[in-house]
Amino acid sequence: MTKKVGSTGRFGTRYGRKIRKRVLDIEVRQRQKQTCPYCKKKQVKRVATGIFRCSKCNSKFTSKAYEVA
Ligand SMILES: [Zn+2]
Structure with missing residues (x-):
């Protein structure tokens, strides 16, 4: 886990903050x-x-x- 970006840390600074947040929400839910x-x-x-x-x-x-x- 990297800081608060979680699993989306793999994207680095690419694609923009909001999009990475949305991906993180989905990835957290699909693992639960x-x-x-x-x-x-x-x-x-x-x-x-x-x-x-x-x-x-x-x-x-x-x-x-x-x-x-
Ligand atoms: Zn069942």
């Missing part, structure tokens, strides 16, 4: 455990763009690109 729509447990991880898997009930489903809707 999401809530499963089937068993309601917070055990869902993002597998790929729009694909999520619940490690509790083992269901795989599609949703939004970065987080569960």
Whole structure:
């Protein structure tokens, strides 16, 4: 983690402050455990763009690109 820029530190000073902030918001959310729509447990991880898997009930489903809707 670099200062307050977090994972967007890899972009250095490029692309502008606001855009990096927006990317950081998305990256933080996509790494967090999401809530499963089937068993309601917070055990869902993002597998790929729009694909999520619940490690509790083992269901795989599609949703939004970065987080569960
Ligand atoms: Zn589940």
